[in-house]
Amino acid sequence: MEKLVSLTASACPLNVANLNTDQLLPARFLKWPRSAGIGKVLLHDLRFDAEQRERPDFPLNRPAWRDAKIVVGGRNFGCGSSREAAVYALYDYGVRCVIAPSFGDIFSGNAIQNGLLTAIVSDDDAAALMAALEAKPDQPVTVDLEQQIILCGNTTYPFTVDPVRRMRLLNGWDDIDITDSYRDRIAAFKADDRTRRPWATPRATS
Amino acid sequence: MIAPQTLFDKLWASHEIARREDGEALLWVDRHYVHEGSFHAFSQVKARGRPVAEPGLTFGVADHYVPTRGSRRAIANPEIARMVRQVEENTAANHVTLFGLDDPRQGIVHVVGPEQGLTLPGLLIGCGDSHTSTHGALGAYAFGIGASEVAHVLMTQTIWQRKPTRMRVTVDGKVAPGITAKDIVLAIIAQIGADGATGCAIEFAGAAIRGLSMEGRLTLCNMSIEAGARCGMVAPDATTFAYLRGRPYAPAGADFDRAVKQWSALVTDGGAAFDREVTLDAAAIAPIVTWGTSPEDALPIDASVPDPAREPDEARADYLRGALAYMGIAPGQKLTDVAVDRVFIGSCTNSRIEDLRAAAAVLAGRVSKVPGLVSAGSSLVKRQAEEEGLDHIFRNAGLEWGESGCSMCVGINGDLVAPGERCASTTNRNFRGRQGPGARTHLMSPAMVAAAAVTGHLADVRVLMAGRKI
Ligand code: SF4
Numbered sequence: 001m002e003k004l005v006s007l008t009a010s011a012c013p014l015n016v017a018n019l020n021t022d023q024l025l026p027a028r029f030l031k032w033p034r035s036a037g038i039g040k041v042l043l044h045d046l047r048f049d050a051e052q053r054e055r056p057d058f059p060l061n062r063p064a065w066r067d068a069k070i071v072v073g074g075r076n077f078g079c080g081s082s083r084e085a086a087v088y089a090l091y092d093y094g095v096r097c098v099i100a101p102s103f104g105d106i107f108s109g110n111a112i113q114n115g116l117l118t119a120i121v122s123d124d125d126a127a128a129l130m131a132a133l134e135a136k137p138d139q140p141v142t143v144d145l146e147q148q149i150i151l152c153g154n155t156t157y158p159f160t161v162d163p164v165r166r167m168r169l170l171n172g173w174d175d176i177d178i179t180d181s182y183r184d185r186i187a188a189f190k191a192d193d194r195t196r197r198p199w200a201t202p203r204a205t206s
Numbered sequence: 207m208i209a210p211q212t213l214f215d216k217l218w219a220s221h222e223i224a225r226r227e228d229g230e231a232l233l234w235v236d237r238h239y240v241h242e243g244s245f246h247a248f249s250q251v252k253a254r255g256r257p258v259a260e261p262g263l264t265f266g267v268a269d270h271y272v273p274t275r276g277s278r279r280a281i282a283n284p285e286i287a288r289m290v291r292q293v294e295e296n297t298a299a300n301h302v303t304l305f306g307l308d309d310p311r312q313g314i315v316h317v318v319g320p321e322q323g324l325t326l327p328g329l330l331i332g333c334g335d336s337h338t339s340t341h342g343a344l345g346a347y348a349f350g351i352g353a354s355e356v357a358h359v360l361m362t363q364t365i366w367q368r369k370p371t372r373m374r375v376t377v378d379g380k381v382a383p384g385i386t387a388k389d390i391v392l393a394i395i396a397q398i399g400a401d402g403a404t405g406c407a408i409e410f411a412g413a414a415i416r417g418l419s420m421e422g423r424l425t426l427c428n429m430s431i432e433a434g435a436r437c438g439m440v441a442p443d444a445t446t447f448a449y450l451r452g453r454p455y456a457p458a459g460a461d462f463d464r465a466v467k468q469w470s471a472l473v474t475d476g477g478a479a480f481d482r483e484v485t486l487d488a489a490a491i492a493p494i495v496t497w498g499t500s501p502e503d504a505l506p507i508d509a510s511v512p513d514p515a516r517e518p519d520e521a522r523a524d525y526l527r528g529a530l531a532y533m534g535i536a537p538g539q540k541l542t543d544v545a546v547d548r549v550f551i552g553s554c555t556n557s558r559i560e561d562l563r564a565a566a567a568v569l570a571g572r573v574s575k576v577p578g579l580v581s582a583g584s585s586l587v588k589r590q591a592e593e594e595g596l597d598h599i600f601r602n603a604g605l606e607w608g609e610s611g612c613s614m615c616v617g618i619n620g621d622l623v624a625p626g627e628r629c630a631s632t633t634n635r636n637f638r639g640r641q642g643p644g645a646r647t648h649l650m651s652p653a654m655v656a657a658a659a660v661t662g663h664l665a666d667v668r669v670l671m672a673g674r675k676i
Contacts, residue, residue, distance in 0.1 A: 076401035082336040084352035110352035164228045189223040199465035202455040
């Protein structure tokens with residue numbers, strides 16, 4: 001996993017509450033292997049019309065925000081389906097951080113597995129950030145994970161992030177490497193559990 | 207003396223292998239379900255060159271992409287055919303049991319797990335699908351995970367989790383006749399919001415919940431995720447044990463009785479504390495339908511949709527305008543005036559035998575005014591429905607009787623609602639484009655979908671059932 005310490009980039013406001021993973025990546029693209037270029041179809045049905053033409057008024061299609069590495073979203077961002085490919089789509093498009101008042105649980109879990117930061121700000125700060133970006137679309141935004149602050153113009157906004165996820169992002173750690181160091185404890189748990197909860201093993205295979 | 211514990215605390219404690227100082231715990235996974243969509247995870251496992259740690263605890267199904275019409279093997283779309291083939295190859299290569307296309311036990315993962323007795327009280331269950339919360343209906347700790355977590359479970363049979371906060375939703379009293387688990391859960395989501403339970407493990411309690419059948423509890427827990435919850439659960443009781451006895455993978459004989467003893471302790475102790483409590487009065491719940499593009503946009507059938515002009519909060523008014531425009535509904539329109547173009551009965555929310563019976567009870571001797579598809583939750587449910595003659599009722603009503611799979615819930619097998627078309631659906635998500643680009647979805651119970659079918663518009667099933675047995 002790629003580390004993330006601090007990031008300065010253009011930031012695109014997406015002022016939609018409950019933006020779900022079906023919208024981030026419509027179901028018909030779930031068949032695609034990641035190598036097919038999932039970033040191209042991020043938010044497909046919002047970015048493009050039925051004739052595959054870009055909708056010019058969609059924020060991510062506006063010149064200032066086309067290359068956004070940061071997205072500022074509404075409450076419950078990434079709710080819905082557990083599809084991790086929604087995170088691949090954001091990441092492969094180039095997005096490294098989503099800022100929102102709240103996130104779908106599974107989405108934020110998937111995000112951290114892939115080095116995408118989900119930064120939680122207050123409702124008021126999310127609204128203020130969006131307003132600032134609407135007013136001055138091409139100003140860069142800095143997200144500093146070490147200090148847990150967002151800088152936009154002369155204003156700083158604090159954000160929260162799960163401390164474990166913060167550590168993992170700062171260091172670029174993969175879960176599986178950490179788990180492997182617990183191998184003995186896993187084996188001991190398993191042996192003990194077989195006597196403690198014998199019914200937990202499926203009958204036909206035991 | 208140990209402090210009183212909630213059901214969730216007990217489930218959590220019995221799976222904790224280790225806890226780090228930062229609060230994340232490594233948990234043992236008892237059951238792991240995979241499906242066609244798990245291919246990203248299998249690629250990750252392969253890329254690391256590792257075996258599946260516990261192939262005997264992992265079970266695969268083909269559900270999301272399988273055809274529901276015509277010959278199941280003759281899949282015209284090569285990409286869809288590849289998805290079904292991939293899950294066969296990935297499970298075979300890793301010695302994982304698959305309930306595949308040709309298996310009589312095939313069906314939707316969240317229907318098959320309980321049906322086979324794989325899902326049991328006290329288990330921790332993971333699956334790369336958000337509606338894994340369904341399995342909590344049996345008193346399990348079950349939650350949806352992403353592809354990287356699926357890969358992690360495959361390689362280690364464990365998962366890292368931060369303990370969710372505990373929420374109890376108590377539904378007191380007794381529901382009126384004709385009110386189902388779907389109405390209860392939509393009422394809950396309407397009350398607390400689509401993110402009302404984010405980060406929470408919900409325990410459903412109260413007389414109205416205890417009174418639900420296993421099928422009803424599965425519907426209820428299925429939709430916990432639509433309130434943002436990590437998982438939902440109902441403490442196991444006599445209903446649970448009766449449901450499980452004799453199921454293929456459940457313990458048998460004396461083992462079953464011993465298990466029941468241990469399972470019976472899986473209840474919230476008197477005086478145990480929850481982080482949040484929500485209470486509903488069952489008697490006040492009417493048949494509910496959704497009108498908008500989030501499951502929280504749910505109202506009793508006799509209501510009218512909101513009017514943005516009367517909404518003081520500008521952001522909320524904006525949301526209402528957007529949702530109504532997408533749904534093609536006029537502000538303030540009465541729900542019963544909304545005409546539907548098609549119906550769908552199926553999905554892991556409402557496709558079990560009891561759901562099909564409820565829809566058939568309304569449809570018997572009647573004809574649907576609109577086309578529609580009925581897809582049983584599993585091939586076994588389909589067979590049982592045929593033994594009971596329900597398929598005739600559906601066919602005689604003019605509905606299509608399909609094979610089992612996710613079908614029109616998400617449309618990735620090609621069962622789509624056309625752009626602009628309005629579908630009365632027993633599914634769980636009315637998101638924009640969920641049933642196909644531009645599709646308009648109204649969520650409701652199977653009986654309410656049947657009522658919409660025979661009237662051609664959203665309708666109160668209680669009127670149609672007057673004089674009939676429910
Ligand atoms: S039926 Fe729908 S919600 Fe359930 S697992 Fe299939 S796609 Fe997901």
